[in-house]
Amino acid sequence: MTHIIRRIGASPRERGSISGANCPDIFELADGNFAVIGTDVTDTLDSKLPNDASRADHERIVSITRETLVRAKADIPDA
Template sequence: MARVWEADPAALFTRRLGKTAEELGNTEDETGCPDIWELDNGDIAVIGRDLTAEYADRLPPDARISRGERLVVIPGNTLRAAKPDIADV
């Protein structure tokens, strides 16, 4: 059965949403930086720590991680800093 939404691996990075990890104090160098990006097709790419295995047995009853998906954790200030760049519509 086909999924209603499928990620497009050909989509390109368009713009960062929010501030860099360095600006937010979430990194001391250029490696391992949590980030949020808008792609040219309107989808959002999130760079964070893969904690799929750690959270798999603790998901809320209505949350699921499908094959090919990962649970990614980012600092709260990364998402809050992106809020002004995210349209309300």
Template sequence: MCGETCPDVFELSDGRFAVIGAERTAKVQEEHPELRELDAREIIVVVDRWTLIYAKPFIPDH
């Protein structure tokens, strides 16, 4: 929506949520070795705090 590489959170038609953010797997794993091992299909995506706070009212509690 911002015309650049803005992070975003949106609900899919099946009720799951998708997150658009910066791929930072190697950097986060290096900085946080205590994190669990990722599945081969998983990556770590970083989304800024403001994006999640803004999205919170649109995410149902159940």
């Protein structure tokens, strides 16, 4: 199993979370993939996916705030 290398973008506290512990987050993993903590919106969006998109039974659709992704942009590698 892989492990977390680093956070991508600003921490929840830097984005205004008072507790800093319960907000969307993005992490780079040792295997080169990314892990996202977000709100599970699978039940809401699964039937609304475009025709050329699908998800496996073990996959979930998660939502993160725009600010979380925008503030992570500078930390996302180009390749």
